[in-house]
Amino acid sequence: MQQRIIATERVHGDRRDWINLRAMLPYLWEFRGRAAIALGCLVLARVANVGVPVVLKGIVDAFSGTRGEALILPFSLLLAYGALKLGSSLFNELRDVVFARVRYRAMRRLSTRVLEHLHALSLRYHLERRTGAVSRDLERGTRSVSTIINYMVFSVLPVLVEFALVAAILFGRYDPVFAFVTFGTVAVYVAFTFAITEWRMDYRHDMNRLDSSANGQAVDSLINYETVKYFGNERLEIDRYDATLATWEEMAVKSQSSMSLLNFGQGAIIALGVTALMVFAARGVVAGTMTVGDLVLVNGLLLQLFIPLGFLGIVYRQIKYALADMDLVFKLLERKPEIADRPSARPLAPGAGGIRFERVDFHYQPERPILSDLDFSIEPGQTLAVVGHSGAGKSTLARLLFRFYDVTGGRILIDGQDLRDLTQDSVRAAIGIVPQDTVLFNESIYYNLLYGRPTATRAEVERAAEMAHIRTFVEGLPDGWDTRVGERGLKLSGGEKQRVAIARAILKHPRILVFDEATSSLDSHTEQAIQQTLSEVAEHHTTLVIAHRLSTVVDAHHILVMEQGRIREQGTHRELLAAGGHYAAMWELQQREGAGAAPGRESLT
Template sequence: MSAMVPSNPARTARSDWQTLKTLLPYLYNYKGRVTLALSCLALAKFANAGVPLLLKGIVDHLTAKPGLVLAIPAVLILGYGLLRLAVTSFGELRDAIFSKVAQGAIRQVALETFRHLHLLSLRFHLNRQTGGVTRDIERGTRGIGTLLRLMLFNILPIILEIGLVTGILVWMYDWRFAAVTLVTILLYGLFTIWVTEWRTQNRRKMNELDSKANVRAVDSLLNYETVKYFGNERYEASRYDESMARWEKAAVLNETSIGLLNSGQSGIIAMGVTGLVWLAADGVVKGTMTLGDLVAVNAFLIQLYVPLNFLGMAYREIKQSLTDMEKMFSLMVEHAEIQDDPSATALQTSAAAVQFEQVDFGYEANRQILQGVDFSIPAGNTVAVVGSSGAGKSTLSRLLFRFYDVNGGAIRINGQDLRQLTQSSLRAHIGIVPQDTVLFNDSIYYNIAYGRPSATRAEIIEAARSAHILGFIEQLPDGWETTVGERGLKLSGGEKQRVAIARTILKNPPILIFDEATSALDSKTEKAIQVELAAISANRTTLIIAHRLSTVVDADEILVLEQGRVVERGSHRSLLVQNGVYARMWALQQSELEQETDTA
C-alpha cells in the first residue's frame, strides 16, 4: 500500500496553493457578492443546526405530556417547518448570488489566458501543440467552476456544520460525543486525502495522455489532404488508438480506485455512527438522556455524516480541478520572449525609412541564419531580396515585425531602434502578403475586412477590386458571405493570396512586405497583380522577398542573399553586368521559362 503515497506531496501542495493564489484576485473583484453568499451560507447552517433541537423538543413533549399534543407541539412543528424552509431558501439565494462570481471569474481567466497567448513569442507558437493547448484551457476553465462550486457549496458548509454540531454536543451532552465525532472526521479526512493524493497523480497522467491524443487527432485532421494523398487513414487511426489505449488504462485505474476510497470512507463513518448511537442509547438507559436526546443526536449525525459522505467526492473533485487548472495557469506565467521596453515610444510616421545595421541572428544558438546583413530602404523606395531557399530571406520580415530580436546589430525605422518602439505601433505601420497565406474559417468579407476592421464596405470592395478578386467573389453563390474553410482550404492558393493582398491593401500601411506575394498566381493574373502592387507601393517603403526574379526587375535595389550574407547588390541591369550569382540565377530562370513556352 505504500506505493499509493504521492512521490512528492510537498511539491504538489505548493503547486495547489499557487494555483489557488492565482485564482483569488479574480474572486476579489466580486467581494461584495462573495460576502453576501457566505452570509446566506452561515444563515442556512444555523437554521439547519436548529432542526434537531426542535425535533428533540417535539419528541420529549409527546413522550412526557401526551394530553397537550394539539397545543405546544403545534408551535414546535411550525417552527420545524419554517427552519426547513429557511435552510432551502438561504441555500438557493446563496446559489443565485454566487453564480455571477463563478461565471465572471471563468470569463476573466479565459480572456486573460487568451490575451497572454497572443503576447507570447512566435517561437512559443511554432513549438506549441494546438490541440493540447486548447484542451488545457477547456479543462482549466471548467475546473474553476467546479472548484468554486465545491468550495462554497460543500467544503465550507461541512466545516461550519462540524463546528456547530461539535459545539452543541459538548454544550448539551458529554465531551465524549464531541470526541467521537472529531476522531471520526479526522480519520475520514486523513484517509480521503491519502487515497486522493495518489489518485491525483494518476489524474495528471490521464490529462497528459488525453492532451496527446487530442493533439494527434487535431494534427491529423488539419493534414487531411496529406493523409489522403498517401493513403494513411489506417496508420493515423492506429496512432490515435495507441494514445487512447494508454489513456483508457489510466482512466480504468482512476475509476476502479474509487471503490477503495468509497469503501474505506463508509467503514470509518459506520464506526463513528455506531459509537455515537451507543453512547446515546446508554444515556437513555441510565436516565441521563431522554428519547428526544437520542433522536436529536441521530438527527445531528444524519446532518453531519450525509454531507461528510460527499466530502470525499468534493475533495477528489477539488484536487482534479486544481490539477486541471494547473496547466492553464502555467500558460499564463509562460514568459513572453518579446516585450515592450518600459521607455518604449509609439511609432508615428507616414514616411518610414528602414535600416538593417550589421544584423546577426539565429533561431538557435548553434544555427546562425543571418550574418552581418547591412542595407537600408529609403522612405518610398523598394528593395528586393533574392536568393536560394534557406538563405534567410523570410527571416528578414520576421525580424522587421519584431517576432524575434536580433542577436547582434540593430534594425531601425527613421533612426529609431525597433526595441525602443511599442510592438503594437510598429506592426500597425507594416503590412505583409506572406507566401503561405492562412485565413480564418469565416467569410471572405471577414477575411478581407480583417486588414482594417473599422473599414467601410465600399473600402473593402475597392480593396478586393485592386487585388483582382472582386469578380471571383461576385460569381460565388454566397458572394461575400462564402465561408473559406479552416485555414482557407476551400480556396485555391492563388485565391488565398489575392485575399491576403486585398486585406493588406485595406490596411494601407507605410511599410509593405511582399514575401513571394504572387508565387501561387498564374502568369496572366500575376502580371495584372504586379501592376497593382507597383501602384500601391509607389509611395511606400517596400521590401520584396522573391524567388522569381521577373517580379523584382523594377526594384530600386536588389540584394542577393547567400547563407545569411549579402553577396551582391545593385539594380537589375547592374547585377546582370556583374555576371555573378544574380546573373546566373536570371539566366537559369529565363532558360526554364523558354522551355515551358516551347512545351506549351
C-alpha cells in the same frame, strides 16, 4: 531515494496548489460584495439545517409527555420545523443566485486573460506548441476555476459551518464522549481521504497528459487531412491515436480501481463512527440520562454531518483534479513573452517609412546562425527585393521587421528609430504584409477583408477590394460579401486568397509593405495578374519583396542576393545580370526551366 523524490514532488505540488489558489483570488475580488452576501446566505442555510433535528427533538419529547402538551407544543414546533426546512432551501438557492455572477465572471476573466497572454507570447512558442493539446489544457484549466469555486462555496464551506454548529450542540448539551467520537471519526476520515487521494493523483496527472497528447494527435491529423490522404496513412494516424488512448485507458482503470478502495474505506470509517455514537446514545436513553428526543437529535445531527462529509471525499478529489488542471493554465500565464516592450518603449513616430538593417546578426539557436552581418537600407517609397535559395534567411527578415524576434546583433531601424525602443503594436501597425500562405478565418469574405482595419467603413472595404481586383469576383458569388471562405480559406483558390490578402494590406494603410513569396504558389498566369496588382499597391510605399522567382522582382529599385544568411550580391536587375554572377546564373536557370518568366520580360535586360 525514489520515495524522497516523490515526497519532494508532493511538497512542491502542494505549494503550487496554494500558489494557484492565491492567484485565483483577484478574479473573485471584483464581486467581493456579492461573495459576502452569498457567504451570509450560506451560514443562514446551515443554521436552518442544523435547527431541523433540534426542533425534531422537541417534537419527539413533546409526544412523549402528556396528551395536552402533545396537542399544543408540537403544533408550534411543527411550524418551526417546516419554516426551518423552507429557510434552508431558500437560503441555499439565494446563495446560488447571488454567487452565480462571481463564478462565471471569474471564468470569463481568466479565459480572456489566457487568450490575451497567448497572443503576447512569442512566435517561437507558437511554432513549437501543439494546437490540440493547448486547446484541451485551456479548456480544462478555465473550467477548473468554476469547479474549485463551486466546490469551495457550495460544498467545503457549508460542511465547515455545519461542523462548527454540530460541535457547539454536542459539547454544550451532551457528554463529551459524543464530541470526541464525532471529531475522532472525522479526523480519521479526512486523514484517510487525503492520503489515498494524494496517492491517486499520479494517475490523474498521467491521464491529463495522455488526454492532451491524444487530442493533439487527433487535431494534427485532421488539420493535415489532405497530407494523410495523399500518403494513405489513415491507419497510421488511427493507430498512433489508439496507442495513446490505450495507455490512457490503463491509467483510467487504475484511477477508478483506487477510487473504489477509497470509497469503501470512507464508508467503513463513517459506519464505525455512527455505530459507536448510536451505542452511546442508546445507553444514555436506557440509563435515563437522555431522552428519546436526544437519541433522535444525535442521530439527525450525525446524518446531517456525515452525509455531506461522505461527499466531501469526492469534493476533495475533484478539487485536487481541478487544481492539477488549473496548474497547466497558471504555468502558462507564468511563461514570460520572449519579446516584450521595454518600460520606456514609445510609439513609432510618423515618418516616410525608411528601413535600415545595420550589421544584423540573428540565430534561433546559437549553434545555427541564420543571418550574419546583414547591412542594407530601403529608402522611403522604394522597393527592395531579396532573392535566394530556400534556407537563405529571406523570410526571417520579415519576422525581424515585425519584431517577432529580436536581433542577436546589430539593429533594425524604421525612420531612424530602433525597433527595440518602440512599442510592438505601433511597429506592426505601420507594416502591411502579403504572405506566401494566406490563412483566412472561417468567416465571410467581408469579415476577412475588414480584418485589415476593423474600424474601416464598408465603402473603404469595397474600395480596397476593387484595388485588389477582387470586388467583381466577390459580388458575383451567390452570397456576395457574406460568402464563407471555409477553414483556413480552403474554399477559395490560391489567387483569390492572395487578392484577399492584398486587399487587407491596402485597407490597413501601412507606410511599409512586405511581400513574402506572395506569388510563389501560383500558376504563371495568376502570378502575372497578382504581380501587376502588387506593383500598383507598392507605389508610394516602402516595400520589401521576398521572392524566389526572379521574374517577380525585375522592377525593384534594388535587389539583394542572399546565400546562407549573407548578402552575396546586390544591385538592380540589369546590373546583376551584367555582372554575370550568382543572380545571372539563377535567372538563366529559371528562364530555361520556364519557372515563371513573363513573355517579353527578358527585353528589360
